[in-house]
Amino acid sequence: MSVLIREIEAKDNRAVADLIRKVLIEFNVPKVGTAYADTALDQMYESYKAKEKGVYFVIEEDGVIIGSAGVCQLDNYTGPVCELQKMYFLEQARGRGLGAQMMQKCLDTARGLGFEKCYLETMPQMEAAQVLYRKTGFDYIDGPLGDTGHHSCPVHMIIDL
Numbered sequence: 001m002s003v004l005i006r007e008i009e010a011k012d013n014r015a016v017a018d019l020i021r022k023v024l025i026e027f028n029v030p031k032v033g034t035a036y037a038d039t040a041l042d043q044m045y046e047s048y049k050a051k052e053k054g055v056y057f058v059i060e061e062d063g064v065i066i067g068s069a070g071v072c073q074l075d076n077y078t079g080p081v082c083e084l085q086k087m088y089f090l091e092q093a094r095g096r097g098l099g100a101q102m103m104q105k106c107l108d109t110a111r112g113l114g115f116e117k118c119y120l121e122t123m124p125q126m127e128a129a130q131v132l133y134r135k136t137g138f139d140y141i142d143g144p145l146g147d148t149g150h151h152s153c154p155v156h157m158i159i160d161l
Contacts, residue, residue, distance in 0.1 A: 003098065005105050008056045008068070010045045012076065015065040016058060017042045025086040027125050029152075042087050044086075053082070053113045058103055059089070059098055066093040069102050069112045074119055076144030081158075082115040087129070107136070110161045119145050119161055121153035133157050 007015065024031075029041050048056040054072025058065045067138035069087035084106055088120060089099060121144065122129055138157040145156070 002062055003043075004060045005057055005102060005113070006060065008045045008048060008058050008070075012058055012065060013045055014077045015042055015043050016056075017059075018067050019065060019068060020086055020088050021091060023090065026091075027123065029123050037129050041086075043066075053080070053115075055109050055113075056086075057102065059093060059153060066090045067098055067102060071106045071113070071118065072117070073115075074146040075148050080114060080116040081145065082110045082113070082118050083148065084118055084120040085147070094128065099129070100136070103107075103132060103136050107159070107161060111138065116161055117158055119158045121148060122154055122157070123153055126155075131133050140146075 030131045033036045044056055048054050048070055049078075051072045054070065056070030057068060059067035060122065067087075067089035070081045070085045072085065074083040084103075087102065087106070089102075093099075107118060118138075120138065122131065123135075141156045141158050143156060145158070
């Protein structure tokens with residue numbers, strides 16, 4: 001099997017949107033106040049290409065997208081802080097170390113873009129993701145930074161880059 005982490009392309013939009021929605025439904029995440037309702041979800045390529053300091057990656061295995069994640073400037077926040085965004089993996093991608101590889105790719109990219117911290121928001125039931133975030137060096141913080149519109153995501157974490 002061939003696994004590749006690469007930047008998103010326009011042809012990936014449908015697969016990425018379907019992947020993210022499938023994972024959110026699997027984890028019984030609210031559709032309002034989460035990535036599920038983001039207007040950019042169906043046009044991820046265009047959304048990230050329009051950002052000055054942002055990039056979105058996919059993990060492709062044998063031509064099928066099985067995971068994705070990106071980083072960009074934290075919305076409605078001043079300072080060198082990016083947000084790890086929309087990091088989701090299909091079930092067949094989990095437990096194989098691909099999340100750690102994607103995390104490293106995102107954090108290395110964030111450093112290269114000049115960010116000093118990386119922030120994320122997640123859901124309590126996404127326990128395996130939180131284990132990965134903690135293992136990577138993210139710490140819990142008491143409340144949100146900026147205003148991402150994800151008011152249904154009560155878990156907030158940050159890491160110094």
